[in-house]
Amino acid sequence: MSNETQQQQVTAIGKPARTRLVIAGAAVAVVAAGAVGIASVNAQRPDPAAQAPIAADVSDADLQQSTHLTLAAATRAAQSALDAAVKANQRVTVAVVDRNGNTIVVLRGDGAGPQSYESAQEKAFTAVSWNAPTSQLTERLKSAPQLADIPGTLFLGGGAPVQAKGGAPIAGIGVAGAPSGDQDEEFARAGVAALG
Structure with a gap:
């Protein structure tokens, strides 16, 4: 087999292999971006325990109550x-x-x-x-x-x-x-x- 024929075969085989590598690389990038997105969303959502209301000791003089019908x-x-x-x-x-x-x-x-x-x-x-x-x-x-x-x-x-x-x-x-x-x-x- 001549060198030219071998080069054509390598080139023919190389193109699909490169295409598969590019597609696989893109898929890995998409999965990684999704993981980063999920991580950033979770980072924006603080721990529910950290969101506890701030309690204030309000004196009775500062409160007003009203009566309502049931x-x-x-x-x-x-x-x-x-x-x-x-x-x-x-x-x-x-x-x-x-x-x-x-x-x-x-x-x-x-x-x-x-x-x-x-x-x-x-x-x-x-x-x-x-x-x-x-x-x-x-x-x-x-x-x-x-x-x-x-x-x-x-x-x-x-x-x-x-x-x-x-x-x-x-x-x-x-x-x-x-x-x-x-x-x-x-x-x-x-x-x-x-x-x-």
Whole structure:
């Protein structure tokens, strides 16, 4: 066999061998990069034990506690208000909010109008915010009409505050959907009465 033929065979064999080496080298590089990536991600995630919250010894004078209705109590009040409305053949929605105005429960009675859902929540929020029935608050609008501009409020009859012993507001009950605010408020008061 001539030298030229041998060189052609070596060259023919060498090319695939080089290609395999290049591919193998690339695969090793990809695996190594993945391992480095995993290691760097783990390095960025500190030990969970090292993330323990920092405890502060806060004095009682710097703390404030508030009283909230339980879900069971709020549901009982809402159901009592809805039952009073059904007994009067009215289709309403009842909402109960906590001291901060957050909705605890809403019961939409069969056939209640679509506007009643939001209105009930706003009446409940208004009652707890001012710790007064919304029917009384409508009188305040005569001397301070800008109160009606406060977001989330509705100065129509139908909202009643729930008070703890001592008169502090802890919740509000709003009813909407009856033909008059007086009726809505009567049903809201039935909800308050159910709480004792």
